[in-house]
Amino acid sequence: xxxxxxxxxxxxxxxxxxxxxxxxxxxxxxxxxxxxxxxxxxxxxxxxxxxxxxxxxxxxxxxxxxxxxxxxxxxxxxxxxxxxxxxxxxxxxxxxxxxxxxxxxxxxxxxxxxxxxxxxxxxxxxxxxxxxxxxxxxxxxxxxxxxxxxxxxxxxxxxxxxxxxxxxxxxxxxxxxxxxxxxxxxxxxxxxxxxxxxxxxxxxxxxxxxxxxxxxxxxxxxxxxxxxxxxxxxxxxxxxxxxxxxxxxxxxxxxxxxxxxxxxxxxxxxxxxxxxxxxxxxxxxxxxxxxxxxxxxxxxxxxxxxxxxxxxxxxxxxxxxxxxxxxxxxxxxxxxxxxxxxxxxxxxxxxxxxxxxxxxxxxxxxxxxxxxxxxxx
Ligand SMILES: Nc1nc2c(ncn2[C@@H]2O[C@H](COP(=O)(O)OP(=O)(O)OP(=O)(O)O)[C@@H](O)[C@H]2O)c(=O)[nH]1
Numbered sequence: 035x036x037x038x039x040x041x042x043x044x045x046x047x048x049x050x051x052x053x054x055x056x057x058x059x060x061x062x063x064x065x066x067x068x069x070x071x072x073x074x075x076x077x078x079x080x081x082x083x084x085x086x087x088x089x090x091x092x093x094x095x096x097x098x099x100x101x102x103x104x105x106x107x108x109x110x111x112x113x114x115x116x117x118x119x120x121x122x123x124x125x126x127x128x129x130x131x132x133x134x135x136x137x138x139x140x141x142x143x144x145x146x147x148x149x150x151x152x153x154x155x156x157x158x159x160x161x162x163x164x165x166x167x168x169x170x171x172x173x174x175x176x177x178x179x180x181x182x183x184x185x186x187x188x189x190x191x192x193x194x195x196x197x198x199x200x201x202x203x204x205x206x207x208x209x210x211x212x213x214x215x216x217x218x219x220x221x222x223x224x225x226x227x228x229x230x231x232x233x234x235x236x237x238x239x240x241x242x243x244x245x246x247x248x249x250x251x252x253x254x255x256x257x258x259x260x261x262x263x264x265x266x267x268x269x270x271x272x273x274x275x276x277x278x279x280x281x282x283x284x285x286x287x288x289x290x291x292x293x294x295x296x297x298x299x300x301x302x303x304x305x306x307x308x309x310x311x312x313x314x315x316x317x318x319x320x321x322x323x324x325x326x327x328x329x330x331x332x333x334x335x336x337x338x339x340x341x342x343x344x345x346x347x348x349x350x351x352x353x354x355x356x357x358x359x360x361x362x363x364x365x366x367x368x369x370x371x372x373x374x375x376x377x378x379x380x381x382x383x384x385x386x387x388x389x390x391x392x393x394x395x396x397x398x399x400x401x402x403x404x405x406x407x408x409x410x411x
Contacts, residue, residue, distance in 0.1 A: 042136040042202060043129055053132055060194045062127065066187035071125035073184050076170040077163070078120070085115050087162055092155060101147055119163075122191060135195045139202030152199065156192055163188055243317040245295055246302030254316035254324055258372040261314070261328045262364070271366045272328050273335040276379035277359040279321040280390050285353055297355065304345035308338050324379075332363045332400045343396050343408050354394075358387035361400040 057063075077084070089112060092098045102108050118138075121131055142152055167181045167188075176184075241253035249257060258274075265272040279301075286294040298321065305315040305325060314326040327335055339359050346357070360382030364370040370378065386397035389405055396408040 041133060042140070043133045046136065046201060046205070048129070048132060048136075050129060053127075053129060056197070057127065057194065060190050060197075062190050062194050065183075066190055067125035067127065069180075069184050069187040070123050070191065072176070072180065073167060073170065074123035074125070076173075076175060077123050077166055080166060080169075081116055081119060084119060084162055084166065085112050088115060088155075088159060091158055091162075095154075098151060098155075101145060101151065122163075122188075127191070127194070132198055135198035136202045139199040140206055142199065143203050143206035149200070149203070152203075153196070156196060160188060160192055243302075245298055246317050248302050248305070248323070249314060249316040251316070251319050254314075254318060254326075255372055257314050257316075258326055258375070261326055262369055262372060262375070265328050265365050266369050268329075269366045270329045271331050271363050272326065272369075272375075273330045273332055273361060273363040274375050274379045275325040275327065275335050275339060275359060275361050276318070276376065276383045277323055277339075277357045278383055278387065280356045280358055280387070280394070281354055282321040285355060289353075297353065300349055301346065304342055304349065307345050308341040313338070324376075330363075332361055335361045335363070336398065336400060336406075339398055340408060347409075356390060356394065356396045358383050358390050359396070359398040360384070360386060361398065363400075 089108065093102070102111060118134070121134065164185050167176070167184045170176050171178060171181045241249055241256075243250040262272055279297075282294065282297070285297060298317070301323065302315070302317065305323060309315060309325055309327070312328055313330070314328075316324045316326070318324045325335075325338065327338065330338075339361070343357065360379040362370075362375055362379040362382060364375050382399040382401070385399040385402075386405065389397045389399075389407070393407065398406045398408060400406075
């Protein structure tokens with residue numbers, strides 16, 4: 035419901051019938067309307083004086099002066115009070131009348147009139163108007179009995195008004211609480227999202243090697259176990275490529291660690307450029323890297339190694355670095371454990387490394403016996 039499309043009377047479901055019910059509760063009858071109408075000529079004649087008297091007395095309280103705050107507001111309030119008194123003595127307490135009272139409650143809440151100030155003002159108004167009835171009687175316009183009747187009617191009417199004012203006053207309070215609650219819910223929701231995002235980032239971060247952004251050693255083993263289980267279930271092979279740089283220490287010593295780091299980053303990029311999306315690239319530690327290839331055979335792993343070597347040669351800038359590569363396939367029927375597979379690939383990598391010590395270059399070992407030397411195609 036768009037609040038601005040509905041009057042306050044509509045929002046509070048104050049139908050004509052409901053207003054009549056409330057009037058009954060306050061015993062506000064046709065006679066009261068007539069009593070107010072009867073007082074109207076005298077009140078209208080003295081309206082300006084009544085309003086001035088009301089505010090003169092109100093402004094003896096510092097609290098009231100602070101709430102009113104300035105002369106423009108005081109003037110506006112005097113005009114509203116004039117209108118209100120006229121409505122009171124019009125004797126027509128219909129939907130329009132109720133609507134005006136509801137607005138008063140809302141405005142009071144907004145400008146910070148406390149219930150105590152409001153009730154004190156109602157009492158003062160009753161006093162001043164009551165005195166007017168007495169004066170009307172003294173001038174011979176009405177009987178003593180009529181004064182009593184008017185006073186009783188005025189009491190009922192002011193009580194009738196007060197409950198409408200409080201209806202919107204408390205409604206505005208509740209709306210404020212609802213708004214604060216909503217803001218809090220939004221804040222909590224945003225906070226939960228931020229925490230979830232940061233947790234995701236933290237998790238990613240904890241799985242990543244800070245330099246190359248490949249999976250780190252810990253994440254490598256986690257993925258390896260998951261992938262081994264998946265391949266065993268699907269009866270597919272899994273092949274691990276394990277390689278280590280040759281002469282990397284020399285590069286660090288000669289050109290410094292920054293150049294060494296750049297080389298490691300470049301190797302990470304070459305790996306990613308050489309593998310499929312389903313393959314998993316890791317930095318095992320130092321200058322050692324691994325590629326898990328679920329569903330792949332030795333032969334397919336060798337193809338990846340060739341692409342990787344070509345990519346590396348193309349990007350190398352005069353450094354004398356090569357790789358020693360061990361490849362090990364497991365499955366599709368019998369599977370090694372993650373540790374067994376790493377050890378087997380590591381052993382083959384060392385076979386390749388030994389060969390590279392006799393003849394420099396890219397050496398690859400994919401079984402106990404099969405060694406190959408790779409280079410520029
Ligand atoms: N720049 C850089 N160097 C690293 C990093 N991690 C390890 N290293 C260095 O990598 C080198 C690895 O030493 P080695 O295993 O002897 O490497 P190598 O010179 O290639 O020797 P072989 O493996 O026997 O061929 C050491 O000097 C480490 O300090 C790193 O993150 N950045």
